[in-house]
Amino acid sequence: MINAVALRAEVHDQIKKIGYADIVVGIPSFNNAKTIGHVVRAIQVGLAKYFPRNKAVIVNSDGGSSDGTIGMVQNTSIEDFDAILLHRRVEPISKIAFPYAGIPGKGSAFRSIFEVAKMLDAKACVVVDSDLRSITPEWIELLVKPVLEGGFDYVAPLYHRHKFDGTITNSIVYPLTRTLYGRRVRQPIGGDFGFSGKLAQFYLTQDVWESDVARFGIDIWMTTTAMANGFKVAQSFLGAKIHDAKDPGADLSSMLYQVVSATFELMEHHADTWMPIRGSEPVTTFGFEYTVGLEHVNVNTARMLNLFREGLNNLREIWLDILGAGDFREVERLGTLSDAEFEFPLSLWVRVIYDYAIAFHKRKLPVEHLIKSLTPLYVGKTASFILMAESMNAVEAEAEIEKLCVEFESSKDYLINSWKK
Amino acid sequence: MTDFLSLILEPLQEVFLTFKIFLPNLLAMLVIMILGVILARIIRFMLVKSLTAINFDSWSDRMGFTTLMRKGDLWAKPSAMLGSVVLWLLITVTLMIGLSALKIPTIDSLVEQFFGYLPRVFSAVLILIIGYVLAGFISRGVLIAAVNSGYHYAKLLAEAIRTLLTVLILAMVMEQLQIAPSIVLAAFSIIFGGIVVALSISFGVGGIDAAKRMIERESAENCAAGVKDEIEHI
Numbered sequence: 001m002i003n004a005v006a007l008r009a010e011v012h013d014q015i016k017k018i019g020y021a022d023i024v025v026g027i028p029s030f031n032n033a034k035t036i037g038h039v040v041r042a043i044q045v046g047l048a049k050y051f052p053r054n055k056a057v058i059v060n061s062d063g064g065s066s067d068g069t070i071g072m073v074q075n076t077s078i079e080d081f082d083a084i085l086l087h088r089r090v091e092p093i094s095k096i097a098f099p100y101a102g103i104p105g106k107g108s109a110f111r112s113i114f115e116v117a118k119m120l121d122a123k124a125c126v127v128v129d130s131d132l133r134s135i136t137p138e139w140i141e142l143l144v145k146p147v148l149e150g151g152f153d154y155v156a157p158l159y160h161r162h163k164f165d166g167t168i169t170n171s172i173v174y175p176l177t178r179t180l181y182g183r184r185v186r187q188p189i190g191g192d193f194g195f196s197g198k199l200a201q202f203y204l205t206q207d208v209w210e211s212d213v214a215r216f217g218i219d220i221w222m223t224t225t226a227m228a229n230g231f232k233v234a235q236s237f238l239g240a241k242i243h244d245a246k247d248p249g250a251d252l253s254s255m256l257y258q259v260v261s262a263t264f265e266l267m268e269h270h271a272d273t274w275m276p277i278r279g280s281e282p283v284t285t286f287g288f289e290y291t292v293g294l295e296h297v298n299v300n301t302a303r304m305l306n307l308f309r310e311g312l313n314n315l316r317e318i319w320l321d322i323l324g325a326g327d328f329r330e331v332e333r334l335g336t337l338s339d340a341e342f343e344f345p346l347s348l349w350v351r352v353i354y355d356y357a358i359a360f361h362k363r364k365l366p367v368e369h370l371i372k373s374l375t376p377l378y379v380g381k382t383a384s385f386i387l388m389a390e391s392m393n394a395v396e397a398e399a400e401i402e403k404l405c406v407e408f409e410s411s412k413d414y415l416i417n418s419w420k421k
Numbered sequence: 422m423t424d425f426l427s428l429i430l431e432p433l434q435e436v437f438l439t440f441k442i443f444l445p446n447l448l449a450m451l452v453i454m455i456l457g458v459i460l461a462r463i464i465r466f467m468l469v470k471s472l473t474a475i476n477f478d479s480w481s482d483r484m485g486f487t488t489l490m491r492k493g494d495l496w497a498k499p500s501a502m503l504g505s506v507v508l509w510l511l512i513t514v515t516l517m518i519g520l521s522a523l524k525i526p527t528i529d530s531l532v533e534q535f536f537g538y539l540p541r542v543f544s545a546v547l548i549l550i551i552g553y554v555l556a557g558f559i560s561r562g563v564l565i566a567a568v569n570s571g572y573h574y575a576k577l578l579a580e581a582i583r584t585l586l587t588v589l590i591l592a593m594v595m596e597q598l599q600i601a602p603s604i605v606l607a608a609f610s611i612i613f614g615g616i617v618v619a620l621s622i623s624f625g626v627g628g629i630d631a632a633k634r635m636i637e638r639e640s641a642e643n644c645a646a647g648v649k650d651e652i653e654h655i
Contacts, residue, residue: 165653189655253569255654299652307571314568314575318561364483369561375569382652 007115011098018094021120022054023047023144024197026113028106029130030063033072035244036130040076040095043128046140047093048078054148059116060097060130061109069130073097105215107208110222114200122197124148129191131244142236142287143194150286153231155194156185156223158285159241160292163389163397164299167382168259170401172353173220175408176263180274181227184282184405185235189219189259192238199231217262224263228270237287242295253375260371264360275416279409291394304383305339311376318373322359327351334380344384346407352377353408354415361419443523450519457515465508472500485557514539545597552590556583588612 007015025043029036040058047056060073074097096116102108110127117125124147128135146152169189177188203225208214213221226233267274312319312335320328330348337343356374364370389397472478481487481499495502521532560583567575592609596602 161653166655167652168654251569252654253566259655297652303571307569310571310573310575311568314564318565365561366558369558369565372565372569375565382654 007101007112008098011096011116014094014096015116015119018055018057018096018120020055021057021094021117021122022124022148023051023056024059024113024117024120024122024125025056025140026059026061026110026117026125026127027073027130028061028063028109028113028127029065029069029073031065031067031069032130032244033065033067033069035133036060036069037072037076039128039130039132039135040073041078042132042135042137043126043140044076044078044093046137049137050141051144051148057094057096057116057120057122059113060095061100061112062097063104063109064099070097070099103210103214105218107214107216107218107221110218111204111209111214114204117197117200118204122200124194124196125200126194127192129243132192132241133244134240134242135192136239138287139192139238142238143192146234146236146284146286147194147196150234150284151232152234152284153196153199154223154226154233155286156233156235156283157187157190157192157241158235158237158287159187159190160237160239160289160394161241162295162297163392163394164297164386167385168256168378171349171378171381171385171404173259173263174401175350175405176353176357177220177224177227178280178405179408179412180267180270180277181224182277182280183227183233184280185223185227185233187235188223190241191219192241193219193222194236195222195226196231199226202229202231212258212262212265216258217265220259220262221266224266224270228266228273234284234286237285237289239290240292252379253372256375256378257368257371260356260374261360261367264357264371267357268361271419275419278412280405299386301383301386302339304379304386305342308376308380308383309335311373311380315373315376318365318369319377322364322370322373323352323355327355331377339387342380342384342387344381346404347411349381349404350407350411351414352381354411354418357415358418446523449522453519453522454515457519458512461508461511461515464511465504468507469500469504472503477503484554486553489553541597541599545594548590548593548597552586552593556586556590559583559586585613585616 025047027036027039027043040060043058047054058073060070062070073095098112100109100112102111113125113127124144126140126143128139128143143155143157146155166187169187173188174186178184203222206225208221211217223233312331319331323331327348330345331352334342334344352374356370359365359370360367365373385400389400392400477500478487478498486499490497490499490502497505517532517535520528560579563582564575564579567578572578588609592605595605
C-alpha cells in the first residue's frame with residue numbers, strides 16, 4: 001500500500017466535521033485568483049441546480065499561490081440562489097481550501113483531492129481547471145451524472161475546439177491512445193474529468209506519486225489507467241473550452257516532452273494490455289452537441305516550415321538513428337518541397353510516432369533529448385495539417401483526424417513487431 | 422696453484438651462491454606471472470560475457486563510444502575492447518608484482534613508482550570517459566534546444582561547445598597524468614583564452630559585417646514572420 005499524502009491537521013478537522021460527501025469537486029490551482037471565483041460559482045450553481053439533495057464538497061488543492069487564490073475560494077459564494085435557480089438547494093455546499101504537500105505539480109494537487117474524496121467516502125468526484133472561463137453549471141451535471149446514475153467510473157470531457165487547436169492531442173495523443181487501448185476518448189488530456197470514488201481510491205493505490213505523474217503527466221495517466229484497468233469509461237460534451245491565456249513563454253518542446261513522455265511511459269507500463277488490442281470502439285457520449293462559435297486563431301505556417309527545415313539540416317544524425325534510413329529518406333524529401341507543396345503523409349507521421357515510441361522503449365537517447373528532437377517533425381506535421389485544413393470546416397477537419405486515427409490503427413502491427421525485436 | 426684455482430672458483434662460487442638465493446625469487450616471479458596471466462584471461466572472459474549480457478555494446482553505440490573507437494581505427498566490439506584493456510592492465514600489474522618478487526632494489530623502486538602512478542591513470546581514464554559522455558550530452562542538448570528555438574547556427578554552436586569541453590577535458594586528463602603540467606596549463610590557457618579572444622575580435626572587429634548579416638537575417642525573419650502563432654498545442 002502506498003503511503004497516504006500528508007494533509008494538514010486543520011484539513012483533517014474540517015473533513016471530520018463534514019463527515020461524508022456524495023460529491024467531491026476538486027480544483028487544483030496555482031495563482032489563479034483572477035479566474036477561480038468564476039469556477040467556484042459555476043460549481044456551486046451546478047451542484048445546487050442538478051444535485052440539490054446530494055451532500056457536496058468543493059476542494060481547492062493549491063500549489064502555494066501568492067495572489068490570494070485560497071482566500072478567493074473561501075470568500076466566493078452565490079449571494080442569491082433565487083435569482084439563478086427556480087428551487088432552493090437542500091444540502092449545504094462545504095468548501096475546503098489548502099496548500100497540498102508533495103512534489104509541486106498538478107498530480108500532487110489531484111492526489112490530495114483523491115485523499116479527501118476517500119476520507120469523505122465520496123461516490124462521485126469531479127476535477128476542473130481553475131483558469132476556466134467557459135465553465136457552466138452544466139459541466140458539473142455532465143461530469144457527475146454518468147458516474148452517480150449511469151454506473152460509469154470515468155468521464156472524459158469532449159470539447160469543441162478550433163480546428164487548429166489541440167494539435168498535440170489531435171496528431172499524437174488521441175490517435176495513439178485510441179489505437180493502443182481501443183477506446184475512442186477524444187480528449188484524453190482534457191483536464192476536466194468526472195470519476196467514481198472507487199476509481200479515486202484505485203488511483204491512490206498506484207505507486208506514481210513521486211514520479212513525473214505528480215509533476216505534469218496526471219491527465220493522460222488518469223485516462224489511460226482507467227482504460228487499461230477495465231473501468232467503465234464515457235465522455236461528456238461540454239461545449240467550448242476557453243481558459244486563461246497560457247504563459248507566452250511556455251516552450252513548445254517542453255510541452256511536447258511532458259505530454260509525449262508521459263504517454264510513452266504509460267505504453268511501457270501497459271504493454272501487455274495494449275498489444276493484443278486491434279481496432280477501436282466508440283465510448284458512450286453524454287450531452288447535447290451543438291455548434292460553438294470559436295475565436296479566430298492566427299498561425300504562421302512559413303515560420304513552422306522553416307523550423308522543420310532547420311531540424312532536418314541540424315538533427316540529421318539523430319533522426320536517422322531513430323527513424324531508420326527508409327523513413328528518414330521520406331522526411332528528407334519533404335525538406336525539398338516548397339511551402340505550397342508541403343504535405344506530411346499520414347503514413348509517414350504514424351511511423352515517425354511509432355519509431356519514437358520504440359526509441360523510447362529501447363532507450364536510444366536520454367528521454368528529454370529524444371522527445372525534444374521530435375519538435376521540428378511535429379511542427380512540420382502541424383503546418384501540413386493547417387495548410388490542408390485552411391479551407392475546411394470543423395467537420396471536414398475532424399474527418400482528417402479520423403483518417404489519421406485509422407492509419408494509426410492499421411499500422412499497429414509495425415509498432416508491435418518493432419517493439420518485440 | 423691452489424691459490425690460483427681458488428681465485429677462479431671463488432667468484433664462480435659467489436655467482437652460484439647469489440644465483441641460489443636468486444633462483445626461488447625467479448621461480449616465484451614465473452609462477453606469479455603464469456598464474457597472473459591465467460587469472461587475467463579468466464577475468465577478461467567473465468567480463469566480456471557479463472558485458473554482453475547487459476548489452477554493453479548497444480549502450481556504447483548510444484553513448485557514442487563505438488563511433489569514437491571507429492574514428493580511432495579500432496574495429497573490435499566495445500565489450501571485447503574493454504576486455505582487452507582490462508587483460509593488458511592485469512598483465513602489466515602481474516608483471517610488476519612478478520618483478521617485485523625478484524627483490525632487486527632498482528626494480529623495486531620502479532614497481533613502487535608504477536603503483537604510485539596507477540591511481541592517476543585510473544582517475545584520468547575516469548575523467549576521460551565521464552567527460553566524453555558529458556560533452557556529448559551537453560552538445561546534443563544545446564543542438565536540440567537551439568534548433569527548436571529556430572536558431573540558424575545550431576550545429577555550429579553545438580560543435581563549438583563540444584570542442585571547448587573536449588579541450589577542457591583533455592587538459593584535465595593531462596594534468597591528472599602529470600604530463601608536462603606547466604606546459605599543459607599554459608597551452609590550455611592560450612587555447613581557451615585564444616578562442617574567446619578570437620571570437621571577441623572576429624565579432625567585435627573583423628566580423629562586424631558577418632555579425633550584422635546574422636542579426637539582420639534573424640530580425641528580417643522575425644519581421645517576415647509577422648503573424649504570431651496563437652495555436653494551443655494541448
